[in-house]
Amino acid sequence: MSADPTAAGTSSADPDVVRRPYREVTDPRGRVYRVGESDRDILGHSRTIMVYLPWLAMMTISVFEYAYGSAEDTLSHAHGWTQGNTFWILSVWVFFQAGIAFPAGWLREKGLLTARRAMFTGSGMCVLGFLALSHLDDVWAAILGFGVIGGVGAGLVYATCINMVGKWFPERRGARTGFVNGGFAYGSLPFIFVFNYAFDTANYHRVLDLIGCYILVVVLGCAFFFKDPPKNWWPADIDPLTFSGDAKNAASLAKNPPAVRQYTPKEAIRTGMLPLMWISIVMTAGVSIFGISFQVDYAKEVGFGPLVAASSMGVMAVVNGVGRGVVGWLSDRWGRRSTLVFVIVVLGLSQFGVILAGEVRSESLFLVFAFLSGFGGGAFYPLFAALTPDYFGENYNASNYGLVYSGKLISGLFGGGLGSLVVAAWGYDGAYALAGGVSMAAAAIALLLRQPGRAAAKTTAVPRPTG
DSSP states (O other): OOOOTTTTEEEOOOOSSSSOEEEEEEETOOOOEEEEEHHHHSSSSTTHHHHHHHHHHHHHHHHHHOOOOOOOOHHHHHHHHOOOHHHHHHHHHHHHHTTTHHHHHHHTTTTSSSSHHHHHHHHHHHHHHHHHHHHHHHHHHIIIIIIIIIIHHHHHHHHHHHHHHHHTTTHHHHHHEEHHHHHHTTTTTEEEEEHSOOOOTTTEEEEEEHHHHHHHHHHHHHTTTTOOOTBOOOOOBBBBBTTTHHHHHHHHHHOOOOOOOOOOOHHHTTHHHHHHHHHHHHHHHHHHHHHHHHHHHHHHHTTHHHHHHHHHHHHHHHHHHHHHHHHHHHHHOOOOHHHHHHHHHHHHHHHHHHHHHHHHHHHHHHHHHHHHHHHHHHHEEEHHHHHHHHHOOOOTTTHHHHHHHHHHHHHIIIIHHHHHHHHHHHHHHHHHHHHHHHHHHHHHTTTTOOTTOOOOSSSOOOOOOOO
């Protein structure tokens, strides 16, 4: 690798980790890469742990969103809530879960909130959210406790986990980000069946309280090991200027080259690409949340039994999660944008397929389209999470992805709460048709995405002294 051998520093890892020299090299566009330190030099162990611990934490908090729809009937009877009340509780949760991502990212990048502290805080707020859902009959109190406090807590955990894996794997982030993000869906599977078969007005206090304690213990345990890499860090086994080194990583970088420089949030907005990503995620996440909120109710409406209703949601959760890992892996090979467009189109078409299954009263066809809806309804999240640092760099990724992901707070309003109004006015068929149309429009917007500032021509790398 071309670099000035005298332009060296020492790593600023924990005191008990050996300090290693590093160099900073600069490509022709001015992007800086910090090279020379391995993950073990910084952490004291392999960075692989920064995949599995975020994945475990994401699985733990998935019960908030993906299992909630299965608990709604019991919650309504236990607290005396209407269906609209329960939908708005989830909508407020989604609003705050997504809305905290940008301010949390900004605080992390300013050094005011460490990753570990964000996880500690999030775990405490999560348990308060479930205690509120368990013990508060007043709907406004439940909205404050579960929707606001629980939403902020889950959002802190979610955003920290996603940004952590993106920072530690800048050279091949698609598969890792998809794997971690997938835990946020299929981790809810046991709770979906608990809420459908072993959750009633006689035991709901105990079940919800135990779930809250489970989240607290697991997330706290993961948080103790969380640590960000230094800014501009790049792994030692591949040259960031020529992409030479590991063949698989080089192939992925050829399809998904690194951002040309580190964009601040204001600069990322001015490129025009971040606003396009925000609009696309607003539309796509709205369709996904609509499916999560109404699929069980729709299955019961058309006469499918409780096993099919629960199974369809279980299928959606599993495929939603596994699909995130699969498309992350595919995006390393196909390219991020092409994979994103494909996923959004599948999501749109599956909404029309659900209508068809209901019309012909086919349980097997309904499960097929629940499968496809689950795949499309989750797989776009890791693609946006990987695309953001691909376009704007890693140094400000917590803030930049926080801005992109904040589109979900708008989605939560029309996907859940407003979705219930559309169902009441147009029926399920009309609502699913609208969802399909919105998804296809989002795919068209995704086609317009381009990496800012990258010219087609290749140039020669020039090192930058750091002395």
